[in-house]
Amino acid sequence: MRARLQSLPYGWRLLLATITLGIGTGLVGIACHYLLEGVQWLAFGQDGSDLLQQFKQAGGLRRFLVLSVTGILAAGFWYVLQRRYKILSIRSQIDLVGDKEPALLAHILHASMQVAIVGAGASVGKEAAPRELGALIAGRLGKVLSLTIKERRVLIACGAGAGLAAVYQVPFASSLFVFETLGVSYRWKNFVLVLSSTYLAAWVSQPIVGHGAIYHMSLVHWSASSFFQAVIVALLVTPLALAFRFLASRASRKRRKNETILWALPLAFLVLASLAVFFPIFMGNGQVLAQALLSSQPIPYLPLTLVVKELLVYLLLRNGTYGGTLTPSFTLGIGAGYLVTLIFEAVGIHLDPALGMLLGATVFLGPTLQAPLTAIALSLGFTGQSWTLILPLALAAGVSYVIQNRWENKR
Numbered sequence: 001m002r003a004r005l006q007s008l009p010y011g012w013r014l015l016l017a018t019i020t021l022g023i024g025t026g027l028v029g030i031a032c033h034y035l036l037e038g039v040q041w042l043a044f045g046q047d048g049s050d051l052l053q054q055f056k057q058a059g060g061l062r063r064f065l066v067l068s069v070t071g072i073l074a075a076g077f078w079y080v081l082q083r084r085y086k087i088l089s090i091r092s093q094i095d096l097v098g099d100k101e102p103a104l105l106a107h108i109l110h111a112s113m114q115v116a117i118v119g120a121g122a123s124v125g126k127e128a129a130p131r132e133l134g135a136l137i138a139g140r141l142g143k144v145l146s147l148t149i150k151e152r153r154v155l156i157a158c159g160a161g162a163g164l165a166a167v168y169q170v171p172f173a174s175s176l177f178v179f180e181t182l183g184v185s186y187r188w189k190n191f192v193l194v195l196s197s198t199y200l201a202a203w204v205s206q207p208i209v210g211h212g213a214i215y216h217m218s219l220v221h222w223s224a225s226s227f228f229q230a231v232i233v234a235l236l237v238t239p240l241a242l243a244f245r246f247l248a249s250r251a252s253r254k255r256r257k258n259e260t261i262l263w264a265l266p267l268a269f270l271v272l273a274s275l276a277v278f279f280p281i282f283m284g285n286g287q288v289l290a291q292a293l294l295s296s297q298p299i300p301y302l303p304l305t306l307v308v309k310e311l312l313v314y315l316l317l318r319n320g321t322y323g324g325t326l327t328p329s330f331t332l333g334i335g336a337g338y339l340v341t342l343i344f345e346a347v348g349i350h351l352d353p354a355l356g357m358l359l360g361a362t363v364f365l366g367p368t369l370q371a372p373l374t375a376i377a378l379s380l381g382f383t384g385q386s387w388t389l390i391l392p393l394a395l396a397a398g399v400s401y402v403i404q405n406r407w408e409n410k411r
Helices: 002-006 010-044 051-058 060-084 090-095 104-119 128-144 149-168 171-180 188-209 225-253 261-278 287-294 302-318 326-346 353-369 372-383 387-410
Strands: none
Touching: 010 051, 010 060, 010 104, 010 128, 010 149, 010 188, 051 060, 051 287, 060 104, 060 261, 090 128, 090 149, 104 128, 128 149, 149 171, 149 188, 171 188, 171 372, 225 302, 225 326, 225 353, 225 387, 261 302, 287 326, 287 353, 302 326, 326 353, 326 372, 353 372, 353 387, 372 387
């Protein structure tokens, strides 16, 4: 079978790889969706559309026990896995094409555990897992179909973008992510490969994952004053975003992998579990906190809540957890943007809180992903907003990008 596939003309093999990747990654998105919901149901009982309510109804004791046990299981799992296998990041998979192949089963289990712990309430993002699985599929397809090293690298990046598109239903933003964050060159051929795989993956997973916006909020409109607000939010929120990126990068670089993970990671989860007994808003990847803010629900001590949420993400990543920072960044940006509007409201300057949250999310995602265009598309895609908002969001992203570059040049 493999010999017959390799006998096909090269263009047909590349087309087959792209189509198979889109379909396969879409199925991965469905699997991640069911795994997440299954773990949530087992951990917290009755499924429901309101995740925060589901956490609350489970009771403080159950939340504490679930998170405590999750920490112990996750520590044992990653300690054993990393003693036997080397976990390759997506960037490493791209760079090492042709030299080293990631262990298939180990990476599937690794990604599955990331989704499972988020379902159990861990304060990290779930989006890294489908990206890694998409990249894994792409790497195998490229090898089986004997594509060139250059095309295999592009295909792995496409797989990562397709994984993001499948779970979040944001194919356009996911395509931008491939070019901006993973560094795929802006060539017509690459555009076709990226767009085909991401949109196909989103289409395949859509019947199960759903095609509506992840977060619910009223439509936001802009006016001339929105540009002033965009600049203000960018100036005040960008330093916070850079601080979070520094913490997340440091946590990933210094992540525990030796035997100390066996006590440090359960202890980190114990801290989260203790807080979750009284404050379930800290549970999960940040979706419940973001939705509460977007729905205008009161969050007592919001500045402290955001700081604690940020530190929880750092604590888990530093002590051995693997996971994404996309959703936590989006949540922290929503909160930071809202705080800016409250501060100006207190001194008599009225700013639109809904627009402030979208601006904050865009500004926070830009430095975290190192992708300002992706940040704009994600903010709009996640909340189902009109693309007419692109002007103030683009201004905020642009100002933030300038600040980020100046800060990096001074280091």
